[in-house]
Each structure stands twice: as C-alpha cells, then as structure tokens.
Amino acid sequence: MKKIFALIAAVLPALAMASTEGVHLDKHLTDLTDKASLQRGAKTFMNYCMGCHSLEHARFNRMAKDLDIPEALMMENLVFDTDKKFGDLATIGMQVEDSKKWFGATPPDLTLVARVRRPDWVYTYLRSFYVDPSRPWGVNNVVFKDVGMPNVLAALQGNQHLGTAPVTVGYDTLTGQPITEEQEHTLYLAEEGQLSEAEFDNLVFDLVNFLTYSAEPIAVERQRLGWWVLLFLAIFFVPVYMLNKEFWRDVK
Numbered sequence: 001m002k003k004i005f006a007l008i009a010a011v012l013p014a015l016a017m018a019s020t021e022g023v024h025l026d027k028h029l030t031d032l033t034d035k036a037s038l039q040r041g042a043k044t045f046m047n048y049c050m051g052c053h054s055l056e057h058a059r060f061n062r063m064a065k066d067l068d069i070p071e072a073l074m075m076e077n078l079v080f081d082t083d084k085k086f087g088d089l090a091t092i093g094m095q096v097e098d099s100k101k102w103f104g105a106t107p108p109d110l111t112l113v114a115r116v117r118r119p120d121w122v123y124t125y126l127r128s129f130y131v132d133p134s135r136p137w138g139v140n141n142v143v144f145k146d147v148g149m150p151n152v153l154a155a156l157q158g159n160q161h162l163g164t165a166p167v168t169v170g171y172d173t174l175t176g177q178p179i180t181e182e183q184e185h186t187l188y189l190a191e192e193g194q195l196s197e198a199e200f201d202n203l204v205f206d207l208v209n210f211l212t213y214s215a216e217p218i219a220v221e222r223q224r225l226g227w228w229v230l231l232f233l234a235i236f237f238v239p240v241y242m243l244n245k246e247f248w249r250d251v252k
C-alpha cells in the first residue's frame with residue numbers, strides 16, 4: 001500500500017505540469033533512420049533558422065557524416081557563413097545584446113531543444129503561429145503565448161487566424177464523409193502560402209526530425225548497440241548462473 005502511495009506521489013507533479021500546459025500537442029512520429037528526411041530538415045534549418053538560432057554543440061563535419069552529405073555539398077549549400085570551416089561548431093554571429101533589443105528575448109541555441117521541449121512540442125509550436133496585430137511581429141503562438149519569434153515560415157505556410165472555424169469531430173459511418181462542427185478558439189488558414197497544408201506539415205516534420213537528431217546524434221547507434229548488449233547479457237547469464245551454483249554448492 002505504502003508503495004502505491006509513493007508511486008502516486010512521484011507521478012503527481014508530472015501530471016500537474018502536463019495539465020497546466022492545457023494545449024493539445026500533435027504527435028511527431030520521429031524517424032531518425034530516414035536520412036532523406038534529416039537532410040531536408042537540415043536544409044530548412046540552415047535556410048530559415050540559422051540566422052537567429054545556433055546549433056552550438058554540433059559540428060558541420062559530424063552532421064555531414066551522420067546525414068550522408070558529402071563535404072563539398074555541405075560547405076557549398078548548407079554552410080552560408082564563409083568564415084566557417086568543415087570542422088567548426090555551428091555557431092552564429094548574432095550578439096546577445098542585439099537580439100535582446102530586437103526580439104525582447106535572445107533566440108536560444110536549438111541543439112538540445114527537442115530533448116528539453118520534446119519533439120511533439122516543437123512540431124506543434126512551429127505550426128501554431130497566428131496573426132495577432134497587437135504583437136510586435138504581428139503574430140502570436142498558441143503553444144508559446146506572446147512569443148518573441150516572428151513567424152519565419154509564414155511565406156510557406158500562409159497566415160493562420162485564431163477564431164471560430166469548422167473542426168472535424170468524426171466521420172460518418174455510412175458515407176465516410178467528415179463530420180464538422182463550428183468550434184471557437186481554433187486555428188484556421190486564412191491566406192494560403194506557397195505550400196499546401198500537407199506539404200507544410202511534412203516540411204516541419206523533417207525539420208523537427210533533424211532537431212531530434214541534433215539533440216542526440218548517437219541515438220540510432222545507441223539503440224543498435226543496445227540489442228547486442230542485451231544479447232551479451234543473455235548469453236553471459238548462463239556461465240554466471242553455473243558459476244554461482246558452483247560457489248554455493250559446498251556452503252548449503
């Protein structure tokens with residue numbers, strides 16, 4: 001009984017934290033083995049994020065090796081800072097004092113963001129900007145209220161508004177047609193961007209896949225090794241068990 005109480009006490013704070021967030025997060029089905037997706041994510045990151053955010057714990061050469069990008073291609077197409085060398089860390093030149101003045105907050109380093117915030121959060125955050133003329137950049141975010149970041153992907157996504165819009169609540173069992181209901185406080189696309197909704201979701205999916213890779217570049221290797229370790233332990237158990245029996249034979 002005591003154990004059950006201890007368990008509940010241990011889990012409660014986590015539950016409380018989850019409930020205070022109160023925002024539905026879309027699931028990111030991370031796939032770190034999909035190299036093409038990681039490469040596309042790296043491209044989007046370098047083009048749209050690196051002006052403000054560094055990946056200061058990652059080196060270009062390691063990234064290139066893990067993502068199967070040849071050195072020349074990487075340096076020509078993905079590293080825009082001409083002072084950078086292949087073995088350099090992916091830092092940026094923006095000064096903290098400047099960015100504080102411009103955005104009200106310094107754009108944080110994103111190497112570990114997918115571990116700190118989790119992939120679901122980042123995936124939902126990047127797709128949850130909406131037009132809000134009261135904010136300095138004219139946008140706000142459902143997941144990160146009064147965020148200091150402009151919606152840098154707006155040209156691709158289009159402009160979302162927050163208001164009353166039809167939401168799919170289920171599907172008709174006979175016809176398979178979606179059943180919609182007008183709901184308040186819902187994001188909807190008011191002006192289309194260069195990409196369709198599905199294409200944009202895919203772009204952000206790849207980007208978050210890449211950030212999940214950068215947060216733990218060794219993840220795939222660790223999981224692969226894990227099976228060998230388990231196999232080793234399983235085999236090792238046999239001699240250890242026999243040895244144990246041998247040791248205790250005369251004692252008992």
Ligand code: HEC
Binds near residue numbers: 110125150
């Ligand atoms: C024009 C500069 C700028 C660009 C470009 C930019 N961001 Fe930001 N970003 C910011 C600022 C400023 C903040 C801090 C917001 C705050 O704290 O209010 C931020 C915050 C974030 C956060 C939240 C971090 C946290 O844990 O608090 C994430 C995630 C993020 N940005 C991802 C991205 C991604 C991905 C891109 C590229 C698609 C990008 N940003 C492009 C300025 C930028």
